[in-house]
């Protein structure tokens with residue numbers, strides 16, 4: 001692996017922080033160097049130093065900047081991760097259905113990565129509310145590469161370990177030919193999920209409505225306290241007065257002094 005000077009490491013992590021809000025620490029240095037090495041090779045730069053110098057100039061090429069931000073984000077995710085939230089959501093969906101309300105039920109996956117979380121939510125909604133009921137899922141992510149992957153809804157089978165067998169049968173198609181060993185989320189479910197790019201560090205797109213449920217999981221962990229508070233405040237503005245916010249189990253927001261109440265582990269409502 002070619003070396004990266006401390007100065008170059010700092011300038012690229014500063015740039016990444018300005019765009020994403022995420023501080024990559026020294027502990028991530030080897031990972032960052034590995035990813036930059038591939039980017040530099042693909043872009044035809046002679047070294048990572050040359051790549052970093054080019055990308056930290058004010059006139060850095062926009063397309064390459066998107067690629068750089070995409071590669072430096074951590075996109076680890078899988079279907080039905082942290083299942084307690086899905087059990088909690090199922091209860092809320094049943095309560096909503098029992099009111100016989102025709103109102104559309106809206107759920108947001110606020111850092112949707114490659115889409116597994118949003119499609120898990122949609123499969124549960126298809127099961128509990130049915131495909132005829134009015135509901136929608138919106139997934140957003142900083143990484144445009146992840147948004148594109150999510151829209152495809154095509155996954156290797158090893159990502160589907162946690163999908164209930166019944167859901168696999170009802171809501172997924174087994175890939176054939178070129179897609180052997182893969183699953184495709186069925187069109188009936190896929191068409192109820194919309195993905196778009198959104199940076200949680202910036203004002204949220206006006207297109208995002210008020211949601212009944214927001215999943216904001218395994219993303220706050222990357223931010224410092226101020227950035228975290230800013231994100232949660234912005235996100236809560238899009239939560240209905242009776243709505244619920246889920247954060248990752250490892251993510252504490254109780255110290256942020258925000259007008260919210262934690263009702264059980266990583267489940268929050270407006271105060």
Ligand SMILES: C[S@@+](CC[C@H](N)C(=O)[O-])C[C@H]1O[C@@H](n2cnc3c(N)ncnc32)[C@H](O)[C@@H]1O
Pocket residue numbers: 019020021022073074075076077078081110111112113114117140141142143146198199200201216217218219248
């Ligand atoms: C580890 S994944 C979490 C995926 C999913 N929520 C889960 O719990 O499995 C974190 C995601 O947050 C996204 N992300 C990082 N910074 C972001 C920002 N400022 N705005 C929006 N998304 C961001 C990354 O691109 C990545 O896809």
